[in-house]
Amino acid sequence: SVTDQAFVTLATNDIYCQGALVLGQSLRRHRLTRKLVVLITPQVSSLLRVILSKVFDEVIEVNLIDSADYIHLAFLKRPELGLTLTKLHCWTLTHYSKCVFLDADTLVLSNVDELFDRGEFSAAPDPGWPDCFNSGVFVFQPSLHTHKLLLQHAMEHGSFDGADQGLLNSFFRNWSTADIHKHLPFIYNLSSNTMYTYSPAFKQFGSSAKVVHFLGSMKPWNYKYNPQSGSVLEQGSASSSQHQAVFLHLWWTIYQNNVLPLYK
Ligand code: UDP
Numbered sequence: 154s155v156t157d158q159a160f161v162t163l164a165t166n167d168i169y170c171q172g173a174l175v176l177g178q179s180l181r182r183h184r185l186t187r188k189l190v191v192l193i194t195p196q197v198s199s200l201l202r203v204i205l206s207k208v209f210d211e212v213i214e215v216n217l218i219d220s221a222d223y224i225h226l227a228f229l230k231r232p233e234l235g236l237t238l239t240k241l242h243c244w245t246l247t248h249y250s251k252c253v254f255l256d257a258d259t260l261v262l263s264n265v266d267e268l269f270d271r272g273e274f275s276a277a278p279d280p281g282w283p284d285c286f287n288s289g290v291f292v293f294q295p296s297l298h299t300h301k302l303l304l305q306h307a308m309e310h311g312s313f314d315g316a317d318q319g320l321l322n323s324f325f326r327n328w329s330t331a332d333i334h335k336h337l338p339f340i341y342n343l344s345s346n347t348m349y350t351y352s353p354a355f356k357q358f359g360s361s362a363k364v365v366h367f368l369g370s371m372k373p374w375n376y377k378y379n380p381q382s383g384s385v386l387e388q389g390s391a392s393s394s395q396h397q398a399v400f401l402h403l404w405w406t407i408y409q410n411n412v413l414p415l416y417k
């Protein structure tokens with residue numbers, strides 16, 4: 154049922170919280186029918202916790218150090234995987250039967266409830282290596298058993314890219330061949346910096362994008378925004394395409410209109 158399903162994101166500091174807030178508000182703009190959950194870590198300030206609670210139904214602090222023994226152990230054996238193990242905490246949300254995880258640097262452009270028709274583990278191809286999925290958007294089923302297996306996998310094999318994407322791809326390693334229903338269309342995780350490598354396809358399909366992902370080092374909050382003119386200013390040499398500019402502009406519009414007022 155819809156009451157035990159949720160959209161879940163993660164923010165480990167106040168900067169990523171800005172992304173989570175824009176994401177949360179973007180979901181609310183499109184007839185939200187599921188719960189909204191944000192996982193945070195102890196570094197998140199008390200002010201941001203208050204602001205997050207205005208947008209999210211649940212603000213859940215996860216702390217690797219105080220966690221169950223098996224998490225603690227996984228963390229101590231592989232401290233470099235700290236952030237990765239934090240993302241895996243989403244599998245512990247067992248009061249939900251199914252969830253959609255979205256990175257804090259994603260933006261929802263329309264209602265995406267149909268994602269809940271998919272099973273674990275569904276994700277969209279990674280634009281850099283399409284036989285791997287991108288772990289910025291995925292459908293999963295909370296389970297302490299799966300969580301434990303994921304942590305065991307992390308302890309035994311680490312992550313080939315040092316992050317959650319490498320770990321999840323080696324854990325769900327038959328994703329690319331086993332079941333086409335678990336391949337989310339690219340429009341559910343459209344990376345804002347890749348679309349123009351095949352620009353005729355973007356021209357054809359870009360307008361049906363449902364989730365944009367600002368993956369890579371330049372996040373929307375790294376740009377400057379002029380609230381008077383409503384324009385996003387380029388920093389240094391990072392020149393964005395026309396397409397990316399539209400999404401950046403939308404991110405900042407939501408930030409300006411739907412996030413900043415929450416601080417008042
Ligand atoms: N994240 C976070 N704090 C960090 C880095 C990452 O909370 O310092 C979370 C956040 O939800 C983010 C996700 O982990 O969207 C994955 O990181 P990121 O989006 O920066 O990686 P990319 O998608 O660019 O590979």
Ligand code: MN
Nearest residue numbers: 256258289368
């Ligand atoms: Mn991301």
